[in-house]
Amino acid sequence: MSVASKSVSMTINGTAVGPFDVPESLMMIDFLHEYAGLTGSRLGCGQGICHACVAILDHEDGTSEEIRTCITGAIFFQGKKLRTVEGHAQRNQAGELTALSPIQQKFLEFYSFQCGYCTPGFVNAATVLLEKLKRQPIAGDQVEAVVTEALNDHICRCTGYVRYHQAVKDLIMTTPGLLKETAHGK
Ligand code: FES
Ligand code: FES
Numbered sequence: 001m002s003v004a005s006k007s008v009s010m011t012i013n014g015t016a017v018g019p020f021d022v023p024e025s026l027m028m029i030d031f032l033h034e035y036a037g038l039t040g041s042r043l044g045c046g047q048g049i050c051h052a053c054v055a056i057l058d059h060e061d062g063t064s065e066e067i068r069t070c071i072t073g074a075i076f077f078q079g080k081k082l083r084t085v086e087g088h089a090q091r092n093q094a095g096e097l098t099a100l101s102p103i104q105q106k107f108l109e110f111y112s113f114q115c116g117y118c119t120p121g122f123v124n125a126a127t128v129l130l131e132k133l134k135r136q137p138i139a140g141d142q143v144e145a146v147v148t149e150a151l152n153d154h155i156c157r158c159t160g161y162v163r164y165h166q167a168v169k170d171l172i173m174t175t176p177g178l179l180k181e182t183a184h185g186k
Pocket of ligand 2: 114119
């Protein structure tokens with residue numbers, strides 16, 4: 001018996017990946033780990049519930065969305081552009097880390113995580129939210145609800161969520177351009 005396979009290639013974190021012949025049933029989380037060499041995305045439940053495994057899918061119109069890689073086949077990403085947690089920090093030409101992304105930095109400042117297993121998913125969720133707010137700023141009194149909605153599906157078994165939420169709220173309140181009215185939404 002042979003396993004049906006397909007060729008896939010895509011752009012991950014700005015780098016062309018593939019083509020690889022992969023089993024049609026291969027889930028994207030396994031493609032990231034086993035083919036692309038990107039092991040930062042976390043397999044939690046494997047059933048689409050915990051959102052630890054999300055990557056960011058970038059659309060041609062400039063919008064972005066989270067996508068669960070444990071229940072989405074690698075072949076779905078044929079020709080698409082995505083980002084994983086490895087793509088957020090800045091690096092120099094030698095590949096050395098030079099700066100975390102604003103949300104990564106904020107999660108550190110707020111001690112948002114403990115074991116960190118869920119953190120790649122939270123980083124991606126918050127990044128998608130910030131990008132959305134850059135396109136569509138909100139009123140200051142909407143911040144609480146918008147952050148809750150954006151992070152609500154992400155399960156963390158360590159922290160009680162409070163510091164993740166505080167970090168994202170703080171970043172929204174202190175980043176110019178994300179809130180309506182004045183730069184800081186007052
Ligand atoms: S591992 Fe994908 S949603 Fe839990
Ligand atoms: S920090 Fe451990 S699961 Fe979230």
